[in-house]
Amino acid sequence: MRKIYSSLLMLALSSFSLETMAQGNLISQTLENPDNEPAPVFPVPSARQLAWQETEFYAFFHYGMNTYTGKEWGYGNESLSTFRPPKHPNCEQWVQAAKDAGMKGGIAVVKHHDGFCLWPTKTTEHNANNCGLSFEVNVPKAYAEASEKLGMKYGFYISPWDRNSAHYGKDTYVKEVFLKQASELAEYGHDQFEMWFDGANGGDGYYGGANEVRNIDASTYYDVPNLADSIHKMQPNCVMWGVGDEARWIGNEAGWAGVTNWSPEYKPARGPNENGNENGWRWFPGESDAKGTNMGWFWHAGESPRSLNELFKFYLETVGRNATLILNFPPDQSGELPKATVTRMKELGQLLKERLGTDLALDAKIEASETRKAGAKRTYVATNLNDNDKDTYWATDDDVIESTITLSWDAPKTVHYVALMEYIKKGQRIKSFTIETSQDGTNWTPRATDQCTTVGYKRIIPLNGSTTEYGNGYSVKAIRITINDSKACPLLHTVSVF
Template sequence: MQSKTNLRLFRSTILTSCLWLFLLLSYSSVKAQNKNYVVINPSDSPSEIVRKAANVVPSKRQFAWQRQELTAFLHFGMNTFTGKEWGEGTDSPAIFNPSSLDADQWIRELKAAGFKCAILTCKHHDGFCLWPSAYTDYSVKHSPWKEGRGDVVREVSDACRKYGMSFGIYLSPWDRNSKLYGTEEYNDYFMKQLTELLTQYGKVSEVWFDGACGEGPNGKKQVYDFLRWYSLIRKLQPDAVIAVMGPDVRWVGTETGRGREMEWSVVPKENLNQEAIAENSQKEMLTVPAGDMMGQDLGSRKVIAKAKSLIWYPAEIDVSIRPGWFYHEDQDSKVKTPKELMDIYFTSVGMNGVLLLNVPPNKAGKFADVDVKNLRGFRQLYDATFTKNLLANANVSCKLLKGKASDVIDGDYDTSVRPNMSQGKAVFLFKLKNTISFDVLSVQEDIRSGQRVEHFFLEVKDANGKWQKVTQGTTIGHKRLLRFPMCKAKEMRLVIDQVREIPTISEIGLYRLAE
């Protein structure tokens, strides 16, 4: 469905400048320790630029975020009851009345499916607050739900703590209900609401902003003071990543659940079009084609050669389990199947990203049965595929500068190796006593040492003793998953033949995809 008003989403060049100024100020004080940001000098040679790129690494908060792999979005609010995707901010709070809201069920099912974090839409574009904000009457405190004494944010944050999951918040910058929207006072109002969310609900691990900026009830648009918002988050929740319209995590550029074939986390700060992000994030329906918003190459040698500075800015890949972001009963037959969710895992987490999967509760305040069934089915497929590394009993050999060869198949990300690449390549040779069947390759770099691999391939020894290439890839980063036709072999080798600097390899695995 299309919005009834002209929803041209806004992002000024001044805001873009402010974002990168904040990045520079944030990282300059610590870059000596973690090298999260580096300046490229005009006199730097191509090889020096590549060396600098190889030594940019994530901050502690970015590394913790990347290791989660699976994050859930919970779109819930007035739209759940009106059937809309974008509300106008004029619907009565009396409409919000879930009959049996069960945040415990949401988080329990997400935890069982392997998710590590849940982000709640605390306020969407309609301005309705899922917590009893002291600064507006347009909230749950004026709804019939629990006679106005309910707090959805509290129930979700408590459930996250109960199940050991991280808790994140989404607070829409756009507010179609507030009369302050479009004035300088709105930024103060937003700061007050953000402060409530960051101080009253325990630890927050992710703060998620989109670029929505339409007109408010007064017909005006808002100039957002993102820089103040970022500073407040750093002060009140210093471990939280600020995502999408923020300095820590970028939007991959599509809402299809698919990343790039070559996904670099180290990118030039100036090649990211923040205005395009603002104009295309949080579309009403998932119609944005893959790669439409940003190019397919953000960080190759060709791209970074023109950079003025480089920064660690990883990709979050969002998609909804349904066609829409909010629950609609007529979409119960269109929920993504376990196989489709598994495919998305390969094209998001398996492409050096973090998957943000939206699972919207229904009018009763629960996950629909079909959503639960398919989440459970996804986890069954995941466990059946990845529980056992088929190389676990292999004899591993590789010329190394650091570590033991067996460290790459021990299942422990923190035990890693640095291969000797004096001949321009590293060869990990695996020998097993018995033949195994496999069709999935998993490779991980310890990104705390940087993202360095530019090309690799897998070969198997055939019955005639000749090496045959099975698959190949470009970037690895935190995790790269490759699928290929079923192979049978007992001797195979992973060859890394192009790098920016000697990489740190944490895990290598072969698996058989569950059917």
């Protein structure tokens, strides 16, 4: 009898415990996937990587001691009296020019390999405020303030390699100089989007008068985990480029990414990487850096901006190929962008509006051959593709990879480009697609057949197959996009036609 009472008591206590836990929200019951959302295809971007990719197109401003010496890589022994701007560098002019160019932000170089710092750092005497100028120089402060005023994203380039510092290559450099400099820069502004690290393996330099060669192993020397942790605590949306291993170098410095370009990768950031890797284990999206002028990264006498057509080509072959584009326009010795540069940047912004500013898909009838079954609060219909909402998307059922999307208009439209955007919050999927146009909605002509491979964050296809010739476009009443192959059911959140 005692055993029976004991069992009943244990059952009662068990029931009481479960009920109490449920009331305390320690146990909850939810329906599995009520919205019928597709499973992610890993890897997927972090929130900061996604926001970084959405920046798409931004400026690079190389300015510093090299602007006054005519060098690209200063040795580190330059006299401080060489740096002689007539007034504080006009950062607001830089940012306004970038905005006029159709960019969403920019990166200001505040320390290059020569170790010269453009802010009142506590880490070295080799900075702009020891040059005997009649005014204080603080480029990161002025640049962040100008960017916030004009509604632009901002970040800073800080070279890990320091050819001036006596500490470089020793145990003291990273802790006493580099990490402190990065932390100082993270204090400027409220929402930096990128910190740019470059030239990280060392070489010959002044090094406090040693005048020798010092090489290091960049994969371990810079204490990247501690660096990333400290910066992310101060600037949670700041992607660590290069040494930081959150975004990769496309690698050619010529303004193009691979026709096939995956955001997944498994290699480190160092070294050219124009294509990514379909089977990469981490999200490692590509950034292409290019010069917007015809000489170096820093300003040189006699330079001029590249042609408008060449700059637009850079845009199509980077932003249009699942990469971001950081385009360099260097300020001159006055601390301002030259007049010709400002004019060219404004022309570029106008051209982007003319060619990619009016989305004809917004007025199209849009249909899909396959549509995923709706969930409780989410649909996956084709009209999600032209609703101007990046958080809705079209999808197929899990076992369906091939599908066709058709856009049509009652009256003919003259078209040049088709742009596709995957819902990359759930990974990059599409491996191959085709685009066809029709003048009558019945007969179809394939377009740009050698370019329709991966999509990723954004893919812009010139229908004539050329990134250099705009052409006359095609008069169409319908466009058909066929997904031929995908790692899993394809997901697109936007289709645009220009």
